[in-house]
Amino acid sequence: MTENMSEKEDIKRKYSYKSTIKKKYNLTDYQIEQAIEKGIIKDYKYVPNPYYSSKESLIINNEELLQHLEEIRKLEKYSEEEIERRKEYNKRSRKISKISFYCPICNAKIRPLRDSYTRDAVLNDEIDYEDAKKVVIVTHFRHIHTDYDKIRKGINNRKLVDKLKEEKTNEAIELAKKHGLLPPNFSKEDYDKVAIRIKQLYGLT
Numbered sequence: 001m002t003e004n005m006s007e008k009e010d011i012k013r014k015y016s017y018k019s020t021i022k023k024k025y026n027l028t029d030y031q032i033e034q035a036i037e038k039g040i041i042k043d044y045k046y047v048p049n050p051y052y053s054s055k056e057s058l059i060i061n062n063e064e065l066l067q068h069l070e071e072i073r074k075l076e077k078y079s080e081e082e083i084e085r086r087k088e089y090n091k092r093s094r095k096i097s098k099i100s101f102y103c104p105i106c107n108a109k110i111r112p113l114r115d116s117y118t119r120d121a122v123l124n125d126e127i128d129y130e131d132a133k134k135v136v137i138v139t140h141f142r143h144i145h146t147d148y149d150k151i152r153k154g155i156n157n158r159k160l161v162d163k164l165k166e167e168k169t170n171e172a173i174e175l176a177k178k179h180g181l182l183p184p185n186f187s188k189e190d191y192d193k194v195a196i197r198i199k200q201l202y203g204l205t
């Protein structure tokens, strides 16, 4: 038992967890991966993860790492795949930010919901940003700044829901106009045109 403990202590002193090393020396997973692949780091091992028994953690010899730190730092930070993924992610973020808006009532930046068809249509370059943004504004106002959701809960009749939606969409448009978020001549017909187009794209009509 005691022997085991001291052995553990020795390992602790000699090796560090990959996560610790990454933070301490500002290295990436890919740099460490490459260092091992290229044989720059030879003394490493996998030990049971202290938090998840089903997983393993990589530990690396501190001394060896320090000896080769500069060399490891010169390695590529990200794999081609990671670079591509980052590019794609940034492209998507830029598109979503174009259809996001600042709501003065919420005092917050409002982004389209993750499961929104408008968001999908924009990500797939299927509709105009300006049109999409108007739908995002009206949808937000209808759900958050009218009593649409509250009343809807108590209605089971599809026709009545449609009628309610129409009424509350109008209310949302007028309210958004008051806050200068929509042009004064914007009408429910304008909103419907875009909403129908999005529905058609996804076979919802």
Ligand SMILES: [Zn+2]
Pocket (backbone or CB within 6 Å): 103, 104, 105, 106, 107, 140, 144, 145
């Ligand atoms: Zn709001």
